[in-house]
Amino acid sequence: MPSQRPPPSFNLRTQSDRFQPGTRAVLVKNATIWTGRVDGLEVLKGDIFMDGGIVVSVGVIEQSVLDSHEHDIVDAQGAWVTPGIVDMHSHLGVASNPELRGANDGNSLKGLVLPFLRSLDGTNTHDEGFALAVAGGVTTSLILPGSADAMGGQGFVIKLRPTEERSSSALLLEPPFGINGSEVDYNVPPRWRHMKHACGENPAGTYQGTRMDTVWSVRKVYDEARKLKITQDQYCEKAVAGQWAGLGDFPSDLALEALVDVLRGKVQTHCYEAVDIDAFIRLSNEFHFAVASFHHAHESYLVPEVLKRGYEHPPASAIFSTFSRYKREAYRHSEFAARILADNGLKVVMKSDHPAIVSRYLIHEAQLAHYHGLSTSLAIASVTSTPAEVLGLDHRIGFVKPGYDADIIVWDSHPLALGATPSQVFVDGIPQFASPYVSKKPASQQQAPKTPDFEKEIKDAIKYEGLPSLVPATRTTGAVLFKNVSTFWTRDNEAVVWSGSDYSELVSVEGAIVVDLQGGSISPALVAGGSALGLQEIAAEPSTADGSVFDALSMEIPTILGLQIPIRAVDGLQFETRDALLAYRNGVATAITAPVGTGYDGGSVLLQGLSVFFSLGSRNKLEKGAVFQEVAAMHVWITMGSRSSVSTQIATLRRLLLEPIKVVDMNLISKDAIPPVVITVNSADIMASLLLLKKEVEAHHGRAMQLTFMGGAEAHLLAAEIAAAGVGVILTPSRSYPYTWEHRRMLAGPPLTAQSSAALLASHGVTVGLGPQGISGSSPMSNWAVRNMRWDMAWVALESNGTISKEDALAMASSNIEKLLGVRSAPNSEFAVTRGGRSVLSRVESDCDGVF
Incomplete structure (x- = not known):
């Protein structure tokens, strides 16, 4: 299966296939729009007009367009607008909350290889996470089975807005042909399936095996799927040639159906460590299928050349920002992984693994990745346009462009500013909040935050394979002077900061250290x-x-x-x-x-x-x-x-x-x-x-x-x-x-x-x-x-x-x-110091000459 492409007429559509009758057109005016175009560098000042569940026009809207549609008006007052967030790894609905034994369909333990299972069959629309995810700007999610099995089953892409039908099927976005009333159209490319595989600890631990057992089980079933694919291709060649004599029925096997499609398309796989990533790349090259992305991928930043050996193209890495060390496979994770992967020209996706990271806060994963060095454009793209592309859906989601689904977020601050919260979310052109509560944010929150210089730490992360020394240096005697301090808090005024411009007297203290905080702060x-x-x-x-x-x-x-x-x-x-x-x-x-x-x-x-x-x-x-x-x-x-x-x-x-x-x-x-x-x-x-x-x-x-x-x-x-x-x-x-x-x-x-x-x-x-x-x-x-x-x-x-x-x-x-x-007496000599926004803890013992 080639890269997923829509029918030739798709971009000519005037109404979405998910349009809800009665939905009014909407004009969002006076917006600052991150469109996702031009490698994420395009930012427009202007308006967005949505009708029929799609974006009709962006930027300067022709009056004739407005006159021809009755519409509601939302004045963004200069606020940032982005495409809806795409969560590429979620268990929303299959690992439902509140967590109850009768509402958890994340993992089947009926066998190591279960490619025939479907997350759709266990997606519970009563999960309270749906509304909360939308409150964080998530409009689209790939719902995956869990990772207990080497092949846990098929994943499905859904939109998160509630529908009048109230069914799981009504949430689907471009499901495989044959599902949800769609029939195979031989005149257009087929749609991707999304298969969930897992490597390493999880399947090995579930079935008390080893990595070798897991890889063998996967190779064996792919070999069976490969043989079926060959017989299907031979059947089709004869049919096209008109050789109908003795042809019989089309060869099929319901249990292998999805895997044969993977051999014509791509797969999503849960792999943490270099050993697992390398094994899976070998497997994909052996059976000639592409890996769309490695999920979790805590060590992918250490093996970029292995990723580049991927069949057809390098896989993306769908990762966390700082969530790590909860198990051995995650021990070498680095907060700089996103930046390192991007520096190697590899695609980065930030994902939630909801409810491990609550999907409502997926934008915060992008914020943390940005703080640790990922560029502004790539950080926003990592939760919008990049996952849309990796899912094969970048022809309709992940961008604010004419003809695309009307999934947009109006933010109360820059999306990469801490605490950025949607003031309105549109899914298929439908506003999701009747009366949203919006907090007034400082003007500083309307710009992308400046990020510290972590070049040394990034090099150390690679040099020490994720385990650079973290032991702090301590200074137990002598004076310390902090200058160029923007803000300073103490407990009961137990410390002093020098506010004058002449430091000569203080610096002359024997052994004194002068630290320029470059506008940073000091606090307990x-x-x-x-x-x-x-x-x-x-x-x-x-x-x-x-x-x-x-x-x-x-x-x-x-x-x-x-x-x-x-x-x-x-x-x-x-x-x-x-x-x-x-x-x-x-x-x-x-x-x-x-x-x-x-x-x-x-x-x-x-x-x-x-x-x-x-x-x-x-x-x-x-x-x-x-x-x-x-x-x-x-x-x-x-x-x-x-x-x-x-x-x-x-x-x-x-x-x-x-x-x-x-x-x-x-x-x-x-x-x-x-x-x-x-x-x-x-x-x-x-x-x-x-x-x-x-x-x-x-x-x-x-x-x-x-x-x-x-x-x-x-x-x-x-x-x-x-x-x-x-x-x-x-x-x-x-x-x-x-x-x-x-x-x-x-x-x-x-x-x-x-x-x-x-x-x-x-x-x-x-x-x-x-x-x-x-x-x-x-x-x-x-x-x-x-x-x-x-x-x-x-x-x-x-x-x-x-x-x-x-x-x-x-x-x-x-x-x-x-x-x-119950602390009766707290130490008063520990201060958190930031240099230009970067944290540097200063531990100064009580026998110091002073703290400045």
Whole structure:
């Protein structure tokens, strides 16, 4: 099958095949339009006219066009407009949210090779992720089966707008002929199928085999498909030649049908490591089929020449920006991968793997790729025109051009500016928001951000194969002078910044170092809460981690342990893990970590144990300043997903709080109050029970109880009551999502709601902290996301419409975390320093002559 092309008359169409009768024409005027044309470099100032579900005209619209159509008018007032976002790797609808056993069709475990399965047959239109994805500007997604199998089945491209038919079939965009009422047209090129393959750990682990087993299974079935293709081609040659005698029926095999089409087209495949990428390139050359793209492709940046050996053309790489190290295959990932691939002339696609990265925030993946060196045009293209091209659909989506589908986004700021949010999304020319909430953004957000110079880091990423040294250099004595500082925050004025122009007196101090921040800023370093930093290196590798604690309510506890001894995280601390050091390099100096109460499978335990407050930049536990506080708080996890009932969990907690543990001296935690209790909880109903329990415990002991909710997806529903009870909330993740039933009433934030959870809670006087974004809320797979806390912090402020100041946001990611997690005395000599926008953490010990 050659590159997918539409029928010759396609560009002459006046109405989309997905047009919904009754849709009014729309004029979007006064827009700044990134069209996707001219290698993504074309930006027009003008208007967009849409009718019949397609873009009719772009730029200067002829009055005759406007006069001939009744239309609505949207004044963009200079706002940026782009094509709709195309998510090329999503499990939306097949791994549905809220996550329920009856609504998960992501993986079949019926065999290693299942090319005959179809994601369409399991796409659940009731998935709450659909509306949220559109709220992030996603208009088109490739819905793929999971990666448990070497061949998981066929993927299907869908549009995300709801249809009157309410069916999965009604969402399809150019499905293979024969599906959704379409019949084979022998006068036009056939349409691509999208097949999902997987390499490496996933299929090998699922079926307890090896990479060799996986590749052999794929080779074997492709050989069967190749033989069938040959017989089909021979049949067609005879038919065309009129040799009908004894020809019989057309040779077919329903189980191999899609694979034969792959041999005439392209395939999508999940491959992480160089060894898997190389093996799959060999396979594609052996059987003569093209690889459209490698998905995840964490090591593709290390083997560009291997990609260039791809059959027919080099595959694209569909990658994450910073999501990595959650398993061994992802350990060598680099945040500079997108830039390195682009420098080698290779196509880059940023994708979500929804719900691993929530597809609503796919534009943020492009923003992070841009920050780490990908050009402005390629970064926007990586979620619009490039995936459209890789999917073979660049004749109708991915661009703002006449004749293309009317899928466009009107943004409240430059799409690569942090926190960029759609103020309106059109799919097939239909506006998706009836009354969108739009936050006013600073003027600086209307331009593409300037990116730091990472040339040295990019070279090191290649030189050290993704593992350059991250160990920080520390300076323990002498004066440090920071000059050309644009903004400076401190805690209670405990540090000083020189504001004069004559530095000679300060520089003359013996051993002083002068650092020019080139307009950068200084602020207290951030604090990580809600992660497993310090207790694991690779989440999915038990040999690299402290492990999960015993669940006292559902497991047989060793006699030597018993229920009465809280586990202390300090005993299992690891230092110099890559996630910890990357967080440190990005301005997060310390962490408060509790024993891991959830495993890779998401299971949770009631009594996690006692958290520790420690430095992320130290080399080992015995180093001075490595551990600031051996015990911070008692951590508990109460969830409807436990093997024990919520009632049982709360009853157990009641007993522990009313009859304090005798085996351990609880004064170790606090001498003046009931030990701080941090409860991971997301359901508002459970929170209500816990607020009542707090009153009961305080009445029993006659003194205050410090209580903090971690997670907090539904906390906004009880904002006033939580504030009145003096309970704080650490939102983990900071941007809520309906991962489970307990998250389903989360607050979406703009453009769907006026406020985010953080803004609403803060407006009621609740002390709010922010945890890492990560996967499925409070998960040990969130460690990688701690490095992005400064983005998360600023994002909360930007979408608050001015109700959360920079200082408030900074506190949510630093001092509030310490306060809510039981830190009694915080170090005051850790500062996060940015040089022209780039983070350089300065660790200055307390015996310095000064901090400037």
